[in-house]
Amino acid sequence: MARILIVAEHDGENLNPSTAKCVACAADVDGAEIDLAVFAANGGAVAVQAAALDHVARVLKVDRAENEQALAAVIAPQLAALADGYDHVLGPSTTFGKDLMPRVAALLGVNQISDIMSVEGSHSFKRPVYAGNAVVTVEAPADRVVVGTVRTASYRAVATAGSAAVESVDQSADLPDHTRFIEIRSGQSDRPDLQTAARVVSGGRALGSSENFELIFKLADKLGAGVGASRAAVDAGYVPNEMQVGQTGKIIAPELYFAIGISGAIQHLTGIKDAGTIVAINKDEEAPIFEVADVGLVGDLFAIVPELTDAIA
Amino acid sequence: MEKILVGLKRVVDYNVRVRVKADGSGVETDGVKMSINPFDEIALEEALRIRERGEAGEIVVMSIGSSDAQQQLRTGLAMGADRAILVETAGDIDPLSRARAFLEIAGREQPGLVLLGKQAIDDDNSQTGQMLAALWGRPQATFASQIELNGETARVTREVDVGLETIEVDLPAVVTTDLRLNEPRYVKLPDIMKAKKKPLDTVAFDDLGVEAAPVIRETAFEPPAQRQKGIMVDDIAGLLAALRDKGVL
Known part of the structure; x- marks a missing residue:
């Protein structure tokens, strides 16, 4: 036992x-x-x-x-x-x-x-x-x-x-008071939780701005998906830290994962290797993300993502 | 505060693509570039910035490892640390033994703050800082993305799964650093020359009087399962068809 x-x-x-x-x-x-x-x-x-x-x-x-x-x-x-x-x-x-x-x-x-x-x-x-x-x-x-x-x-x-x-269980041990909680700030959202969502759509640095990340949110909402981001997108300030997928962010295993405008740095791939199906959309056909993607599409995300969003019932 | 103690671990450089040895006994490290663990470099950078704001006096960098770790300590001195301590061991040692060595040095040096990387990029354990804080009976603030010192206390913002958490800790405390805390400076050549004259003391781990911890043995290494490259499609219709084929849409 x-x-x-x-x-x-x-x-x-x-x-x-x-x-x-x-x-x-x-x-x-x-x-x-x-x-x-x-x-x-x-x-x-x-x-x-x-x-x-x-x-x-x-x-x-x-x-x-x-x-x-x-x-x-x-x-x-x-x-x-x-x-x-x-x-x-x-x-x-x-x-x-x-x-x-x-x-x-x-x-x-x-x-x-x-x-x-x-x-x-x-x-x-x-x-x-x-x-x-x-x-x-x-x-x-x-x-x-x-x-x-x-x-x-x-x-x-x-x-x-x-x-x-x-x-x-009664616990009467003396506890330290040298550490005090002040606050927690969280980008509250009605979307599925990134860590447990069955579908996740992530965007990378290629999005170029916070405003452009709306494209990712729209596609995610159509799919009922959680939203993630590459470290580069978080470092650039497009989205908050809790959205980072990868070795130093969240390690996730959704059934369906979209990597959009994400080149596929090793630290990002570490965070998604247990995903069911990986879809990659990237304008660079040499991007390492295509080496691990189950379905890859080379092209301009700014053209593809809105059209894809519309095409999904 | 008078002093900040910073841990610097010597690890395989983050740009090296690590490969498992054919016999499964470990990973290839022969002739591989070694560097300061990137998270530790961020810890040192933060210590330097705290001193530049006039909030700290001396910065002591410390490494636990073979004599080769002197190279990383010299780099730390070139970045701006005042003094270095090498706790010399024959090979790699476990996190709890490391924490015990840090505790012993913290007892001697009496730092107001201990800054460590949130994890080392070789064993990815993420243990030493928390263990040191436990053994020392002091606060810990892990995964820090912002540190604000206020005399006897510090406010630390932490990157956690749900967002950003801020806690207040009494000093001394152990803070472990996350990626977005800062961007470490580059070392300039004149500073490398100056660093050669800065003190670097070596003490043998065995002479610290630290009890060795029960060790978790690493019995075999293997490469990770690889994903197979899938198919490329030409357009959105092809993409949707492929996803329907797989039954995921």
């Missing part, structure tokens, strides 16, 4: 889909018995969603006022304390998990396995290195707790037909 504790990612109301992908990874460990930990000010609603995930045995709800925001320095000591008796402690390889989990690993005195893409054994995993240019098999010490982050693009969310028990 392998006792696995997964930290749930949420915004106080809704469970983030990354959690269901972590559960899918954990379920690949032989004899996995999976518990979820929900740290919140009032985690009732999130715990209900967590309890519905398949494979989950128990949901441990830790309600404290200090958990209103997901600050790594505040959650890490609580998660480390809760980890006692577990063989594995996992979190998603999102900015939430990347921030939190190494802090937990250090408190537990172990190194972390970052970006788990497959489970090879209870202590053996595969993970990408060198921006995805190599995959390494790693073996964690058998006599120590395994702390890891899960590369969410490598897993499909588990179903929600479960009915785990929800238990409230």
Whole structure:
């Protein structure tokens, strides 16, 4: 048996889909018995969603006022304390998990396995290195707790037909007040979430301006797609950082991906290699994006994209 | 603040196309160009700008690795750091051992701020900064795209999945840098000459009195699964037909 504790990612109301992908990874460990930990000010609603995930045995709800925001320095000591008796402690390889989990690993005195893409054994995993240019098999010490982050693009969310028990856990440990949340700024949008959307349309530097990015938004809306961008487009200020797809942005795996005016730098390709079908539209027929695209069209995006948008029913 | 400590890791240059060795024992590094980890270069640039604003005194750069890492430390000194420390190890070491070495040096140097890259582009672990903050019992602000110092505290804007988060941390703190924090300066030739005279101290990792961490073994390397090149279409009608064929539209 392998006792696995997964930290749930949420915004106080809704469970983030990354959690269901972590559960899918954990379920690949032989004899996995999976518990979820929900740290919140009032985690009732999130715990209900967590309890519905398949494979989950128990949901441990830790309600404290200090958990209103997901600050790594505040959650890490609580998660480390809760980890006692577990063989594995996992979190998603999102900015939430990347921030939190190494802090937990250090408190537990172990190194972390970052970006788990497959489970090879209870202590053996595969993970990408060198921006995805190599995959390494790693073996964690058998006599120590395994702390890891899960590369969410490598897993499909588990179903929600479960009915785990929800238990409230009292946590009275002193928590630091040296880190304080000020604000979060987010380009609110009604479009599908980039990280979980089945379809994504991304634009690159060739768009040339913020205004021209409207072409991408219109096509995306016609397709019911999320919108992403290359690093070059974000660096140029056309769109905000949360839209960046790639090694240093979001790593995604939609069923259908449009790369428009994106040359296909390696760091961008790393973010989309698990996509189902990749469509590339670029005026440069030599662009590296065409080497990985399932369907490629050479031409002027300013002519093609509006026409394509109109042509889609 | 009196001092900023900056970590510089020696890594395969970001322009090098990394290849897995035929026997799966690692990646080809023979004769490959090595550089400062790009995120660490951003960390040093930020430290220099903080000092140029008159908000910091000394900038100390530190690397953990083989004696070859002196090259990257010299580059850091040429960029403008005042002093360098090499914690010498026989080969690559794990993030937790690195964090413990940083903690030991932070204890000796008492920096008001430790700036590190958010991840190294070789192992892509993204662990050392958070681990140092945990062991030190100090705040962490990861993935920083803006840093504002206000005496005893810092306001850091972080690039997170939903947008930009701002947190306030008491100092000293560990801040890890993201790409859009700044654009590092180029090193000028006269500065390279001047850097040769700046102090670079070497201390053996084994002499730090740091406990080695349980190591995660790397047992085999393989190239990633490659996507196959698909078809090229001539026009929008062809594109739509291809997508309908695949059943994705």
